[in-house]
Amino acid sequence: MTTYSLSKRQARLFLLQHQRLISGGLPPGKAAIYDFVRHVGCIQYDPLSIAGHNHELVLQARIPGFVPELASELLYKDRLLIDGWDKNMSIYCTEDWPYFQRRRAMAAERYQGNEALGAMVHHVREELTRRGPLSSLDLESTDKIDWAWAPARLSRAAMESMYFWGELSVHHRVHTRRYYDFSAKLLPEQLLEAEDPNVTPEQHFDWYVLRRIGSIGLQWNKSGDGWLGIAGLKSKERTAAIERLLLNGLLREVRVEGVKLPLFMRTADAPGLEKILLRGDSADADGAETGAEFAAALAPLDNLLWDRELIRQLFGFTYRWEVYKPVAEREYGYYVLPLLFGDRFIARFEPVMDKKNGVLNILRWWWEPDTELSAKMIPALAAALGSLAKCTRASTVRFAPGVAESNGLQGLEARLQP
Numbered sequence: 001m002t003t004y005s006l007s008k009r010q011a012r013l014f015l016l017q018h019q020r021l022i023s024g025g026l027p028p029g030k031a032a033i034y035d036f037v038r039h040v041g042c043i044q045y046d047p048l049s050i051a052g053h054n055h056e057l058v059l060q061a062r063i064p065g066f067v068p069e070l071a072s073e074l075l076y077k078d079r080l081l082i083d084g085w086d087k088n089m090s091i092y093c094t095e096d097w098p099y100f101q102r103r104r105a106m107a108a109e110r111y112q113g114n115e116a117l118g119a120m121v122h123h124v125r126e127e128l129t130r131r132g133p134l135s136s137l138d139l140e141s142t143d144k145i146d147w148a149w150a151p152a153r154l155s156r157a158a159m160e161s162m163y164f165w166g167e168l169s170v171h172h173r174v175h176t177r178r179y180y181d182f183s184a185k186l187l188p189e190q191l192l193e194a195e196d197p198n199v200t201p202e203q204h205f206d207w208y209v210l211r212r213i214g215s216i217g218l219q220w221n222k223s224g225d226g227w228l229g230i231a232g233l234k235s236k237e238r239t240a241a242i243e244r245l246l247l248n249g250l251l252r253e254v255r256v257e258g259v260k261l262p263l264f265m266r267t268a269d270a271p272g273l274e275k276i277l278l279r280g281d282s283a284d285a286d287g288a289e290t291g292a293e294f295a296a297a298l299a300p301l302d303n304l305l306w307d308r309e310l311i312r313q314l315f316g317f318t319y320r321w322e323v324y325k326p327v328a329e330r331e332y333g334y335y336v337l338p339l340l341f342g343d344r345f346i347a348r349f350e351p352v353m354d355k356k357n358g359v360l361n362i363l364r365w366w367w368e369p370d371t372e373l374s375a376k377m378i379p380a381l382a383a384a385l386g387s388l389a390k391c392t393r394a395s396t397v398r399f400a401p402g403v404a405e406s407n408g409l410q411g412l413e414a415r416l417q418p
Contacts, residue, residue, distance in 0.1 A: 001246055003253040003262075004273060011218060011256045011263075011314050012343045014273045018217030019304045020062045021340060023294040028064045033071060034080055034093070036062060041211045042092040044301040045083065047176040048323065050335040051351040051360060052392050055091050057299030057337070060391035067390060076172045079186060083170040083178070087215070087229040087306070094187065101196035102204055106231060107164035116145065120158035124168075133171035133181040135159075202244070205233055209241040210250055210266060215303055218254060218263045218310070226307035259313050295341045295380035297349075297388045305338070317345035317368070333364055337388075341380060346371045353392045360385075360394035365407045373408050382415040 006014070016022055019040075026032040036059070037043060046054040052068070060066040074081040075091065082094045085103060111117060120141065128134060136156035143154040159180050162168040171181040183192060198204040208230050213219045219226050221242055227233065233241075242264060245251040252270060254263040265273065298305065300321040305311055312318050319338050322330040333350040340346075350364040362385075373381075389397050397416045404413040 001253060003255060004277070006254060006256045008256060008258060008314055009343060010276055011254070013276050015217045015304060015314070016343060017272055017276065018269060021294065021296055021304065026062050030070050030074055032063050033059055033074060037081060037091065038093050039214070040303050041215045042086040042090040043303060044087055045089040045091055046301060048335070051337070051353045051388065054299045054301045056391055057297070058302050060387050061296035061298055061302070065390065066387070076170070085164070085229065094191065097187065097191050098194040098196055099198065099207065103231065104164070104166040107161070111161040111165065116143065116154060117158055117161060120154045121162060124155070124158050124162065128180070128182060133179045135177050135179045137177070201232070202241070205237050205241040206244055208233065209238060210245055213251065213264055214266045214269070216306055217269070218265055219307060220261045220263050220310065222261055224307045224309060226310070256314070293342055293376065293380040295339065295377070295384040297337045297339055297384050300335070300337065315345055319348070332366060339381070339384065341377060351388065353394060358393070358395040360389045360392055360397045362397065362399045362403060364400070365403050365409065367407060373412060375411070378411050378415050381412055385416060
C-alpha cells in the first residue's frame with residue numbers, strides 16, 4: 001500500500017489544486033464547468049440566494065467570468081448536467097444517471113401504498129401529457145399531506161415523489177421553482193435504459209466512497225458531513241469499502257503531520273500530489289509557475305468545506321453555516337462567506353445582493369486573527385469580489401457605512417469603485 005507523508009501546508013496545497021482554487025486552475029466557459037463537475041462528482045444546490053445560489057458561488061470561485069446562465073444552459077438546454085440527489089440536493093453529470101438506480105428504486109418503494117398520493121401521481125401524468133412542463137402550482141390541488149419537514153400540497157408531494165424515483169426530471173427553474181417533465185422526454189433513451197454498473201451493494205459502496213473522496217480531495221474514515229447522502233453507508237460499510245479500494249489500488253493513504261487519523265485520496269489524483277511533494281514546502285498556493293496570488297469567496301456548501309473539522313485541522317479555520325441558527329446564537333451572521341487568499345482563509349464577510357439597485361452590499365467583515373489588509377492582497381481580493389459581483393449581476397460592490405474604515409479596507413474599497 002502506498003502511503004504519502006505530508007506537511008499541513010502540502011495537504012492544503014493539494015486540496016486547493018484538486019479543487020481548482022488556484023490561479024489559472026480552470027479556463028472560462030461551459031466546458032470548464034462540466035469538467036469540474038465531472039472531476040468532483042457533484043456540487044451542492046441550495047435554494048437560498050442571498051448573494052447567488054450555492055452552486056453559482058461554487059462555480060464563480062473557480063471559473064473566470066462565470067455567470068449563472070452558463071450553468072443553466074448546461075442543466076436545461078444542453079442537458080449535460082442534471083438536478084438530482086447526491087450529497088443532498090446536488091448537480092451532477094447526466095451520464096452518471098445509471099449509478100443512482102438504487103436511490104431511485106428505494107424512493108419508489110418508500111412512496112408506494114399511499115392512495116391519495118397514488119391518485120395525484122396519476123393526475124400529474126395526465127396533466128403533463130396534456131399540457132407539457134408544469135410546476136406543482138400549476139395543478140389545482142389544495143389537499144395537504146405530511147411531507148418532509150412540514151405538511152405540503154399533495155401536488156407537490158406527488159411531483160417530488162416522481163422526481164425522486166426518476167419518472168420526472170427538472171425541465172427548468174424559475175428562481176427556485178421547479179418545472180417538471182417526463183425524464184423520457186429530457187434524457188437519452190440509452191441512458192434511461194442502462195443498467196446500474198454496480199451489481200452488488202459492495203460495488204455500489206466502493207463506487208460511492210471513491211466518488212465522495214474525489215469530491216473533496218482528501219477525506220478520512222470518520223463520520224461527518226462529507227459522507228452525507230450515501231444510503232446504508234454506516235461506519236462498518238465505509239471501513240470495508242476503504243479497505244477494498246486500498247487493496248485494489250484505487251485509493252492511497254495520506255499521513256499529515258499533526259493529524260491523528262489517516263486521510264485517503266484517489267490514486268488517479270496522485271500525480272498532482274507528487275508534483276507538490278517534488279516542489280517542496282515552499283511552493284506557492286497558486287502553483288509557483290504563475291507567481292500571481294489567488295483569492296476567492298467560497299460558497300457555504302463549497303466542496304472544500306464539506307468536512308469542516310478537516311478544514312479546521314488543516315487550515316486552522318473554523319466555519320459554520322449559521323442560516324438555521326436563531327439570531328441570538330449566531331457568532332457571525334445569517335449568510336457569511338469564507339474568503340480564501342493563497343493557502344489561507346484570511347477573513348469572512350456577509351454579502352447581500354440588492355437586485356433592485358444592482359448593488360452587492362458587504363454588510364460586515366471579520367478578519368482572521370493576526371490578519372489585516374496588505375497591498376499584496378488588494379488585486380486578488382478585488383478580483384474575488386468582482387467575480388462575486390459578476391455572478392450576482394451587480395454593477396457595484398459597496399461596503400456598508402463604517403465597515404471599510406473599521407476593518408482597514410479603504411484600499412480595497414477604492415479599488416472596487418467603478
